């Protein structure tokens with residue numbers, strides 16, 4: 139169940155081979171993150187799910203059914219899509235932008251609008267903003283509208299392409315936290331693309347790390363990737379090799395515990411000391427990333 | 432074909448007449464438009480009046496302009512000078528806007544950098560603004576040259592000799608070859624001038640070659 | 644300047660405007676020619692331009708042919724077609740349509756192309772069909788440029804439609820050529836002034852429509 143990529147390949151008409159022989163599964167009701175630097179095929183893989191891109195090899199199955207036989211337009215209407223730049227229609231009010239998908243699926247104007255208002259509230263926006271035009275919102279607000287639009291029609295699958303990549307760090311953090319809250323409530327099958335390691339570690343139940351050339355470097359949970367990087371590339375990409383994610387604790391002046399990275403730069407303070415203390419004796423002391431911030 | 436062979440002398444003569452109408456008009460339109468565009472670019476309050484004002488000229492149809500202008504200038508309707516003046520005004524209607532837009536498009540960063548290096552306002556104009564706006568201005572000039580050469584034929588209905596005379600004569604006397612020869616010569620002249628403009632653009636602005 | 648005054652006096656006389664060959668009838672004819680020529684051109688150029696803008700193919704061909712057609716002297720096309728089909732409305736219509744098509748075509752494909760590709764992409768991802776993207780996204784958002792192309796075509800056609808009378812059709816060219824042949828400068832000038840007024844009025848009207856479209860498509864600020 140979920141979304142299954144089976145030996146998927148994509149070579150664009152101009153000869154660019156974007157992804158080669160990729161297999162993984164996005165389990166239902168969980169978040170899978172496609173992580174990798176720019177150009178390694180994340181967007182290509184994501185767009186295969188709603189047939190914005192068709193693979194040149196392999197198969198893609200949703201709940202066991204090959205989507206090659208699905209009608210693209212109908213498929214897209216059943217899947218939510220959120221992109222980096224909100225891509226909102228500038229000539230339609232925010233509320234109508236959110237309602238677009240509902241209208242495409244045949245909802246009448248009135249019900250579509252009231253549903254769209256609920257969605258705005260769900261993503262933390264004042265429904266009164268619905269009367270505005272997209273250009274009259276801040277970048278963060280536009281991005282929230284983008285999420286609301288993706289959720290319209292209550293799709294089982296939500297595709298997100300660097301959804302928080304274009305907003306400033308504070309707003310990004312806020313949006314990520316909201317996304318987590320929403321996901322515990324809605325439990326969509328989410329496939330999210332990012333090049334931001336923090337975002338991947340914080341949002342992904344599963345992380346698929348891609349390497350340049352469009353291959354999977356490693357797939358697993360955040361813990362698995364951090365504690366057992368498959369190779370040098372993974373270790374370097376996650377920053378384990380340079381010690382960015384090798385954390386140590388040491389006793390501070392007032393008896394609290396200070397967390398430092400491998401180079402001794404302090405990162406933060408531990409509130410409840412983790413059991414018996416031998417700070418200098420513990421060489422690795424790695425902690426899950428959520429605590430490491 | 433026979434007609435054309437028998438009339439090469441006349442065709443050549445009319446081609447020269449045509450060039451004498453359109454080339455000065457293209458040149459004058461360019462030389463008058465650039466200073467106006469610079470003014471529009473440098474003095475913001477003047478921008479709208481200059482650009483919209485000359486743009487309005489474009490709304491004035493060509494044939495009536497050929498007729499109204501001599502009344503204002505005091506030249507005769509069949510005077511070639513009248514045709515040159517009308518064509519110049521037409522060229523300016525297009526050229527002022529495109530030159531002003533070309534200058535506007537020179538990035539503010541590049542200007543600031545040049546100012547920071549110590550260029551005076553005028554030094555910067557010659558060394559930075561004009562060269563960088565050049566390619567876009569050239570694009571505007573090409574449109575002006577093609578349309579001026581094509582438009583110049585209209586003056587023939589008023590009796591000013593040009594390649595358009597081949598149309599009017601041919602039509603009145605029912606000689607298809609005459610009209611065809613006129614069309615071909617007009618298009619060829621437009622193409623040759625366009626080619627010359629492109630080539631001189633490459634010579635004068637080698638930095639723009641990659642983009643073009 | 645005397646001629647100008649005489650022309651003005653001619654224009655404020657009621658006689659000048661009435662009758663089957665009066666200035667009023669001629670102006671009406673002129674307007675009809677313009678609407679007809681621009682209308683037919685739009686029927687050709689709008690679908691073609693939208694196809695180029697929507698599919699992003701054939702753009703080079705469109706640019707090249709618009710440029711080439713612009714170099715064609717309208718008077719030449721007019722007299723050439725006139726020689727083939729004889730005097731009447733056919734020749735001017737062909738010439739005016741050839742004149743108008745490039746402007747509308749260029750405006751239309753630039754309009755359709757001018758829409759932010761990310762917006763088109765998002766519309767596609769939402770599950771809009773090609774037709775829905777065209778009619779709900781590309782046409783409305785490209786409207787200011789599309790109208791701009793039509794506006795330019797109208798201006799060109801209004802002015803050039805005077806030549807229709809040269810091959811025996813009507814319009815405001817009729818009094819103009821009559822004045823030219825009979826050295827009746829006031830009549831010549833009067834006809835010219837009416838065309839100029841017509842062109843300026845049409846331009847102002849289209850300018851207003853264009854601004855309105857631009858405002859609507861951007862959303863009131």
Ligand SMILES: Nc1ncnc2c1ncn2[C@@H]1O[C@H](COP(=O)(O)OP(=O)(O)O)[C@@H](O)[C@H]1O
Pocket residue numbers: 150151152154155156174175176177178179180181182183
């Ligand atoms: N439409 C396309 N045509 C040709 N090449 C493409 C196209 N889209 C993407 N590519 C190429 O495929 C590779 C992967 O692109 P993409 O999936 O967008 O990567 P990412 O989202 O990870 O940055 C890149 O090398 C890119 O240049």
Ligand SMILES: [Mg+2]
Pocket residue numbers: 180181182
């Ligand atoms: Mg991408």
